[in-house]
Amino acid sequence: MANFEKNPNIRSTEHLELFVEGGILHCIYKEVDMVDLEYAQACVSERLAFIDGKAYPSLFDITRIKQSTKEARDFMANEGNDLVSASAILIGSPMLKMTANFYIMVNKPKNPTRMFTDRKSALEWLSQFSA
Template sequence: MDKIENEFASFFLKDGILHFIYKPNTELNLDAAKKVVEDRKTIQKGKSYPVLCDIRGLKDVDKVARDFLAKEGSSLVDAVALVVDSPAYEFMANFYLKVSKPDVPTKMFSSIEEALEYIKKFK
């Protein structure tokens, strides 16, 4: 299994799905968002994947980073399943979905199992 890790997140491919897990208390600005996307693309090696994105470790994402992730950050991504576990993360994810309007199908889930069920449809 291929795996890449940086100071913000870890990424690994499993069964045709890219798993993307933010580290605890991660704060993203534009530079951090660019690093995350660069490392994600490295593990993908030019191939598009559905993405399971566990955002439970995110503490904050500024507007410029959100907009970057929603547009430029969607390249080589078929769809995204966001995993949240609290009202605060649910609010953050809903805000992202409504305001930044990602370029690929993106839904929020409260468990990894539900997220995997959804994202498998895009393999």
């Protein structure tokens, strides 16, 4: 895992840990009980500030999120996907699996999106979208 204290290419924000490796943006969500619309908007703002106008295939590690609201999921599927060429959602619990499946099937993100339970498979899938 990345060393967030010593690498200037890695940013730790209020909500996320962000870095680019192998042409893939890694967005690791910090532990939170509920992602609501305001929280989702803050995460997207932090991500967009970090990538500075460049689109990336992105790994979204949501293993430390407990729940999200419908409004947050709707936002993430649309405006929240700006400059994301493909999304791999890394989950770690049955509840997150249900939420991620719902997000993919009902919210229908505007980019290719898949759910994974292991980081290696997610990165392998995303590699086809990196330059």
